[in-house]
Amino acid sequence: MRRSAPALAALIACSAALAIGPSTRNDPPTTAQVLEMAQPSDWRRPDPENLLYLELPAGRVVIELAPRFAPAHVANIKALAREKFYDGLPVARVQDNFVAQWGDADKVRQTPGALRVLPDETVIAWHKRLPFIELPDPDGYARQTGWMDGFPVGVERRPSGQVWMTHCYGTLGVGRENWPDNGSGAELYVVIGQAPRQLDRNIVVAGRVLRGIELLSSLPRGSGALGFHEKPAERTLIRGARIAADLPESGRTPLEVLRTDTALFTKYVESRRNRRDDWYIAPAGHIDICNVTIPVRDPGAAAK
């Protein structure tokens, strides 16, 4: 067995779709087994009105915007995309283990949309009562964590009654200067490292990457302060940023996201909390909100 199967040789772990381990009938299902059990109704197709396509030279990053958490910011980001504000602007900052940030870092496009003053949307009020799917595992940064509207959130029902989207790998945030500036969306960032949860409740979160984050996370790091590129030639330029609904069907990236409000999702989370794949010796017995990667698939996968 030892090193006899080259294809398996370096598999140290655990891709959701691939780590298929045989298990006995009474064991809880592995992640692969849970996903095999999923019905079409366990998946959702994001509204194309809320999908932002960031077109980089290496390909497309698909971002789901979160209008229920940051309605004014999402509306302004969409307006900026529709006026082609981002086209030709750079990814000006790539800070290792932190963020990739793009937009008008040089303040060359002081359009009305870029200068718009937006309300504080760092948190929303609990009383709005989007259905909350709690992750029962304790969290040090928030009283409770879980999902609302398909996005990972932190919750403090009392005393503040606040809900906020957590900063996890792939989170889209709105760059700002010192508070009370809330940012306009003229500069946006995506988390490309360890979840910087210290940013929670300090800055507006507007969505998260569904596909293509590797095109941002593998960019060369900036050598300047805070990961800014020091020379224009080191920057990657944005070819365009579009709202999916504005493209013909043929120009869109079809994809489905696993719903977070189903019994199947609860099984999925358990399969990540306690890995039952043969590779593991000691299941962790715990999972952090930012370690629950929400599966995304090509809808063609449904047909098999």
Place this chain on the structure above:
Amino acid sequence: MRRSAPALAALIACSAALAIGPSTRNDPPTTAQVLEMAQPSDWRRPDPENLLYLELPAGRVVIELAPRFAPAHVANIKALAREKFYDGLPVARVQDNFVAQWGDADKVRQTPGALRVLPDETVIAWHKRLPFIELPDPDGYARQTGWMDGFPVGVERRPSGQVWMTHCYGTLGVGRENWPDNGSGAELYVVIGQAPRQLDRNIVVAGRVLRGIELLSSLPRGSGALGFHEKPAERTLIRGARIAADLPESGRTPLEVLRTDTALFTKYVESRRNRRDDWYIAPAGHIDICNVTIPVRDPGAAAK
């Protein structure tokens, strides 16, 4: 103030060395202020016998090995480096938000060192009593977390009496197949994403990256299963892997690491737990073991 200072425009946060915010005399110090207070004795110079230099085409990755946690594995990794085992082998796997892995993925170098059967070093026993610096913040994956010998650890004093190095960004691990294989060091990986704490106690950890991790984390992701590159041309080849002690002084990378067993380090952690820089509105009041980045500096910085 708004958008008037281009150099500040996109600073959404918080580099340890750079986010200098003026604070009043009674506020706890910011990270920058803590580091300014550091004395030479607050820093340590890692033993060159335990520094592995991974030479990539883009530069050098400096890795501190952890012989107190995985003595047999560290010894074998050093022996492999000294027999030039890794030279010319590829970084064969780059899985986004998970690991970059290098070594003999193709099993072309079945040397005695690569085939050596090593003892299980996934955990060490608490009774060995390296001084333990506890991080008081609760952790979901371990009873206690903190630092031992300068490395982040999880601890379970009872019932198991186990101590293990936590999987954080930059952690060096030893690839293996299914247990009871423990890996020989012929394949090594470094964490380049959200801390995969589910790996803790499941695989041998042998050290962590001190400098240059961006050379691994910015590599193009592999498009194959588990992030393996599908074509040889997509791989990055290792120019060499050397132990610092084997190089003349002029060939070494001078650096110092902040000690974790000092009063100053406690202040440093607090400055990360509750950010006092002007940018922040709401300090988190909590920090996760993997969010405590341990500062590394050029010794020249000490002289000022």
